[in-house]
Amino acid sequence: MTTGATVWLTGLPSAGKTTIAHELAARLSEQGRPTEVLDGDEIREFLSAGLGFSREDRHTNVQRIGFVAELLARNGVLALVPVIAPYADSREAVRARHEANGTAYVEVHVATPVEVCSVRDVKGLYAKQAAGELSGLTGVDDPYEEPEKPDLRIESQDQTVQESAAAVHAVLSERGLA
Secondary structure: OOOOEEEEEEOOOOOOHHHHHHHHHHHHHHOOOOEEEOOHHHHHHHOOOOOOOOHHHHHHHHHHHHHHHHHHHHOOOEEEEEOOOOOHHHHHHHHHHHHHOOOEEEEEEEOOOHHHHHHHOOOOHHHHHHOOOOOOOEOOOEOOOOOOOOOEEEOHHHOOHHHHHHHHHHHHHHOOOO
């Protein structure tokens, strides 16, 4: 059986998490690796519908995603998880679940500055927040606790998507996971 793993890409909205995950998924699929992208927006729609954006609801959402990712990873899939997951304790609980089951876990901090994210503004969230139409935007008026010791830190504003995906792939290769 192929060794699976969870690759958790955390960072601010519009940091590039999902774009990097899809680029990496394409590379891994070309190699014949079973790969799934667990996109945070899709999970919110289908698995966590009804949850809001309180700290408790965000924690519940992250735990649900972590459960599904670990289940896939323990069954040989590389689960790529581009999810904000703003709180360190929530991410640590996901890591602990993986460790308890002997499942590989790689945390990638897509450390794009908020100024760059607000220019990218893929979903228009920063514009809505600036216009007073949205509150609780992670990294602006809601906290984002940066990982203290991620397995990899990517500053996406300084490299191409392909270079970012290659950096994650290199870590997976070093660990015998790609």
